Amino acid sequence: MAYPRDEIDRVRERTDLVELASEITKVKRSGRSVMAVCPFHQEKTPSLSIDGARGLYHCFGCGKSGDVFRWVQETQSVDFRDSVELLARRAGVTLTEEPGAAQRRGRREELIKVTTAAVEFYGKRLKKADDAASARRYLRNRGYDADVVDKVRDRLLSRRLGRVDPPPHPQGLHREDADDRRSVVTQPPRTPHR
Numbered sequence: 001m002a003y004p005r006d007e008i009d010r011v012r013e014r015t016d017l018v019e020l021a022s023e024i025t026k027v028k029r030s031g032r033s034v035m036a037v038c039p040f041h042q043e044k045t046p047s048l049s050i051d052g053a054r055g056l057y058h059c060f061g062c063g064k065s066g067d068v069f070r071w072v073q074e075t076q077s078v079d080f081r082d083s084v085e086l087l088a089r090r091a092g093v094t095l096t097e098e099p100g101a102a103q104r105r106g107r108r109e110e111l112i113k114v115t116t117a118a119v120e121f122y123g124k125r126l127k128k129a130d131d132a133a134s135a136r137r138y139l140r141n142r143g144y145d146a147d148v149v150d151k152v153r154d155r156l157l158s159r160r161l162g163r164v165d166p167p168p169h170p171q172g173l174h175r176e177d178a179d180d181r182r183s184v185v186t187q188p189p190r191t192p193h194r
């Protein structure tokens, strides 16, 4: 966590989720209960319940729920850190980065750069290098062409190494057939290659 817990809590306390929600969707108050038209699924009648006092939401239609930070992450497609910064600005809370956080982030950026270069390098080698011929032959025998290299590379790079998304998953590498999919994931290569 890049920011101290108490600052994050202060941002949370000073953020009115009902107000936040009303900026992007229709909110209906009746007494103490607040219902909103859910921005996460298609609906006309509000089924998203907002607990303004606790800063929590829950949708009875699609099951999405969370706090003010989750709300910003989901509605603006940002990560947790960005959601904290965004709401801090909005609430007028000054954030101080924890010692070492900037350094950790710098190291992370460096690792992303190095990994990106490695992915490019090995992708190119797999497609062109003479000594990768047996690997190419193996992939062709399994029904994969050169496109799959680009596809995997793009997926890896676009994920920015697990920044927000779930960890890389072999999906998209596979042929249509489910049995085949299983065999690709779980079985060692049938023809050993060097």
Ligand SMILES: [Zn+2]
Pocket (backbone or CB within 6 Å): 038, 039, 040, 041, 048, 059, 060, 061, 062, 063, 064
């Ligand atoms: Zn919903």
